[in-house]
Amino acid sequence: MTTTTIARAWSLRRTDGLVLGFTDHDGRLVFDGVTFRPDRGLAARALVQGTGLSVDNSEAIGALSDGAITERDLMAGRWDGAQLRLWEVDWTDVAQRRLVFRGSLGEVSRAKGAFRAELRGLSEALNAPQGRVYHPRCSARLGDTSCKIDLSAPSLSLQMPVGEMEEGRLFRFATFPAFDANWFEHGRLEVLSGAAEGLSGAIKNDSARPGGGRLIELWSALGLLPAPGDQIRLTAGCDKDGRSCRLKFGNFLNFRGFPDLPPEDWLIAPQAARHG
Structure with missing residues (x-):
């Protein structure tokens, strides 16, 4: 053997x-x-x-x-x-x-x-796509070295305890600081304490409620459920649009998109139609 x-x-x-x-x-x-x-x-x-x-x-x-x-x-x-x-x-x-x-x-x-x-x-x-895509929307990620926005600014980040929660995806708050509706849409929710510390999720909807309440909905449920009182951080979201970059963040000088790029329909339209 x-x-x-x-x-x-x-x-x-x-x-x-x-x-x-x-x-x-x-x-x-x-x-x-x-x-x-x-x-x-x-x-x-x-x-x-x-x-x-x-x-x-x-x-x-x-x-x-x-x-x-x-x-x-x-x-x-x-x-x-x-x-x-x-x-x-x-x-x-x-x-x-x-x-x-x-x-x-x-x-x-x-x-x-x-x-x-x-x-x-x-x-x-090495299989990751390389190079830059020419697109009307911004190619940077909010807060990265191209964007240069400071996400720790009080207007862009909010820390508070978990209130009412449903299925690890819906977070309801009876009271909420004075942020515009949809301010955190496209942003992130991060868990800072408790058993779920370190988890984060992308915010799908940010809806204001009567009486100063708020509903934050994630795209998918967190893997572990935070407990009431656990601390979370909400970070403002960016929809990659040039108008939002200018009005919401005052950061249009660092906008990494091409808002004046002609749409695909323009490229296939007859030449006479392009020039009106």
Whole structure:
């Protein structure tokens, strides 16, 4: 009978610096300052690696446990974009090892007490669209280096406790500071404290209510429900329109769209119609 001393070991590093190590060997392995444990319920499917710009892909499958990757952390997005490295290692001499995969966690799904995570190779970023799109609406993101708006300004950001909430998607406030209706539409809601700390959602609707109340509706429900009294932050939204940039933010000098660009109908219209 032929035996092998090769095992697989992989480490995950979250964006907050937490590092976990896993191995399919039946004992602990230690190298690079990381302890790779066999009792954390993680396994990887066969790795597919391509040449050139082909996307490497695989999956990590594991059990949700309090000692390693928890459902709460997954739902809070704390593992989004975690950096992953996978080695083949001789468990009798861990100095004899080979790095076979380096990338990050992609889409994560969960069911029946387990999770499944897509592994994305380093070439994944090269498939992102490059260059600038010429479009009437702004290409910048509110508050980024192109936009230059300071989102910490009192007129653009509001911190307050959670009041009445429905399904983690509808937030009702009996009283609300004097912001115009729809001020936070297209903005973001971030949870700052409690079990759901770190979660955020895009705001779909911002509706004023009689008596000074407010209804904030998210596009999708938060993965974990904030409790009444937990602190949230609302950030003003931008609809990417030049008029909004000028009147709402007073920032038209940094507008990154092309509001005078002719529409598609103009391009296909007969020449006589173009000149009136």
